[in-house]
Amino acid sequence: MKLSNFGFDLPNELLAEYPSENRDESRLMVLNRKEQTIEHKLFKDVIDYFNEDDVLILNNTKVFPARLYGNKEKTGARIEVFLLRELNEEQRLWDVLVDPARKIRIGNKLYFGDDDTLVAEVIDNTTSRGRTLRFLYDGSYTEFRRKLKELGETPLPKYIKRDVQPEDEDRYQTIYAKNEGAVAAPTAGLHFSKHLLKRLEIKGVNFAEVTLHVGLGTFNPVEVEDLSKHKMDSEEITIETPAVNTVNTAIQNKKRVCAVGTTAMRTIESSVSSSGMLNEMQGWTNKFIFPPYDFSIANSMITNFHTPKSTLLMMVSAFAGHDFVMHAYEEAVKEKYRFYSYGDAMLII
Template identity: 50%
Template sequence: MKVSLFDYELPEELIAKEPAEPRDSARLLVLNRKTGEIEHRIFRDIIHYMNKGDVLVINNTKVIPARLIGKFPTGGSAEIFLVRQIKENVWEVIGKPGRKLKPGKKVIFDENFYCEIVERKEEGKRIVEFFTTDGEATLNKIYKIGKMPLPPYINREETEKDKEEYQTVFAKEEGAVAAPTAGLHFTAELLEKLKEKGVIIKEITLHVGLGTFKPVKVEEVEEHKMHYESYKVPKDTAIEIEKAKKEGRRVIAVGTTVVRTLETCFNEKGIATSLEGSTNLFIYPGYNFKVIDGLITNFHLPKSTLLMLVSAFAGRERILNAYEEAVKKRYRFFSYGDAMFIY
């Protein structure tokens, strides 16, 4: 299957640089995947599409301020971008300038905080160890000096507001280097109203990795390899989903990260077979969904794995038609943009 089948034209001015304010005032395109019917709503209207007994699954991962700007002892600036924690104080990172980041080199962030390059890896990655000389924990230091890892297409300097806005209201498990952006549209009040309606809200954790920005560089979809991302499904979430599948109630995923986690963890009978691990599941058209019945998601980049996932769920032509409609109606695209509900 050709990657070019998942391309579309997007005017640059439709790429959202700021989130909607308030969060649930973003626009919502509702797509019926059986009929192709499209409705245009506001995100808080999602409540009208939820039924009592639906299980709404959210990703509670928390974005860490993963961009650290430092200097070499000899002068010259360096950037260390955290990818994933390996053990206490040891991280896999991507660094700039790559040619200078050789094993043994140090990058100094402040007078009491620095890292040392331990090992060179493939795809420009490095293993680094962090050191503090004042006894403060490494993660505290990272939160003090780090910048939020805004996607490259936002193309502006981070502001103080981004530290709150590029985080879901239910974020709590630290470890992501990108936000699970479908969740950014929810407010605490909207979640409360959904619960009052009888919607069952359950959590999973999948730490979104750099792979979410990884461009597809092959021509054939099947040749692309996904990065591994770590996940955890609490036992009560698994039990509720198993019960819902048995009783014919809907399971609705908030975001593609939730889809990939659930589709990794459950078998064709709707039974959980794994509650913790890592996944590189690549979902594209032809995939048979085992768990999810509905999906809340943002508008994704052309030729991206995320666009392929939603195309697998709703059909490529239906998705591209919906995207064409969204462009026509001037929806806002990507991480800080508007949302879709596909059911």
């Protein structure tokens, strides 16, 4: 498979700027791999496809307000700082992206907030837009993190051109988010409401929680035609004993095991035993899944509609079959499904 195999025409008006009014009432396209059929449903109908002791694997990462705006010393130029990951808690070092990057050099200081109580010094260049910042703040680490949260805003994807709204803080977060560390939401999970999860629980469906802290690397464009030469950024993952036991029991009993989102799928496929079972793991993954690929754990998947030539579309194509997925995407465009982070969903069984 080549990069050009994953191109399609996506009208701009299908890129979802806002979430659906109710989480579980977004649209749902259901792909049946065996029958090669497509159904059109609402997301809350997903319950009809799961039975007692089936498992949903959820990524419980929590998005933190990663986008800050500061002013450069002397010139006062407004600079966007996007927090990627904390490098050293004690020294308050962070890996960040800055925009506009050409104005930011080693030794520059940036001031945040009306009172300038938070200052950052640039101590390294990492990429064309990447910098390492040392934050200077007179207070404890807890107070420092509270200040970051106070000054930061919800990191909506760049394709959303509107201003961040107060409701985005809640809606750009799954209702089961627990472990803070993501700079982008695991968007397939945004469709679950508390009511829908409760109905699934009553039906006897089990949940296995894993963690993958989504980084911006997930959305990096693929710039090589030969997919084997593309390198994914590393993302931190955690798979603990309760999830392992729940998933492996379902596999042994031949139940439906559903990865909710490409991030959950990457997580579980990064820690597979030689016998095709899930292992515990605490570490990093840069796994890139594209066709052809043999999946070991999940036999179904929930995902959003992705953009052309994205690594996310490539994973979905590996799971459901390239021709079937591209046909489904043609149907989605024709039927005006909403794409990307706040868009509609697909269930593949």
